[in-house]
């Protein structure tokens with residue numbers, strides 16, 4: 001086990017808490033400037049403007065049923081045994097621009113969505129007739145106004161149908177389209193490069209010689225970026241060679257809004273990310289009072305993109321993403337709701353925690369809503385190399401820094417990582 005118990009109290013003086021680091025990160029990341037996008041391309045993005053209806057919605061009175069447009073006064077008292085015949089003088093499919101004159105004693109065959117002719121005050125569904133095309137027998141009396149959809153009953157011209165700041169999910173795209181918008185001002189999705197570092201890393205599927213492991217972080221982090229609404233470019237693994245890393249950073253930086261690196265941020269002799277980026281005065285490297293995820297780097301490259309330099313241990317990288325990168329990417333994309341849903345759940349087992357550091361324990365959440373229980377996803381607790389077990393987790397239990405132990409039965413705050 002590599003659980004580190006090196007949380008020397010003296011380190012607290014120099015270390016940032018999770019809350020402090022998150023506040024600094026969120027303060028530093030820009031909300032990306034609004035761009036006009038087609039409705040297709042706006043899906044899932046945050047609206048940067050109100051969308052108002054160009055016309056009344058519906059734009060004209062229309063039929064809610066396939067049937068006959070009638071004068072209800074013609075049909076008072078009709079019944080199965082005493083039907084009334086009306087002369088059919090027009091046929092009105094949806095899309096018809098016709099506005100035929102319909103006198104008393106007459107009707108128009110009309111389809112759902114077709115405009116109601118002037119003077120008509122009811123539609124008789126086809127089921128209440130003999131479906132005639134020259135004359136029609138009506139068996140049931142409609143009430144005045146029956147099956148009419150009135151112009152503007154959904155929205156008046158100028159009414160707001162989408163508010164700035166809302167996420168353009170499918171129903172809002174439809175509302176914008178119905179309001180006449182073919183494009184909308186949105187905050188674009190952040191473009192994010194995901195780079196793993198480490199000479200021990202090989203692409204998954206390749207045979208491993210002694211000392212090598214598959215690069216899992218670039219898959220973890222690029223998928224996490226995508227789930228957070230970003231556009232991820234998975235660069236894969238760069239060896240522990242400062243020149244190689246510099247070359248990749250210089251090539252990629254102009255094309256992205258953010259970079260998520262993993263590995264090489266600790267105090268080892270070959271910690272390449274720290275070696276290349278720490279000299280920049282736009283970068284911070286330092287310990288955060290959390291476990292896992294202690295060593296973190298954050299800042300900007302001279303070319304502009306925000307850089308997250310996460311620790312290489314896979315659980316540490318994941319927890320760091322959840323704690324800092326995900327909220328930051330959401331903010332860049334214009335979201336105001338930045339945090340995972342949390343629940344209170346009862347611990348099924350006991351474990352120790354590093355006093356003085358916020359612990360993020362991967363857990364499996366079970367039980368009915370409101371009565372959830374959690375158990376650790378990995379037998380080794382939150383040790384930061386336990387990537388295989390991390391795959392079982394559906395949440396992260398967040399244990400405050402003042403605790404040094406969780407007991408079975410304790411009520412814990414849990415970030416639910418399987419839902420937004």
Ligand SMILES: Nc1nc2c(c(=O)[nH]1)N[C@H]1C(S)=C(S)[C@@H](COP(=O)(O)OP(=O)(O)OC[C@H]3O[C@@H](n4cnc5c(N)ncnc54)[C@H](O)[C@@H]3O)O[C@H]1N2
Nearest residue numbers: 196198215216217218263264265266271294311312313316
């Ligand atoms: N003397 C000290 N050693 C370490 C400390 C410390 O304070 N003093 N901190 C430990 C902690 S905590 C962490 S977390 C790690 C962070 O180290 P690095 O960010 O420098 O990461 P690496 O050394 O490059 O890798 C750590 C570990 O993770 C594996 N790894 C890296 N990248 C990937 C990847 N893309 N996919 C899968 N696995 C990856 C790597 O092979 C190492 O096993 O430092 C501790 N050490």
Ligand code: MOO
Nearest residue numbers: 292293294316384
């Ligand atoms: O736990 Mo380190 O703090 O990120 O393995």
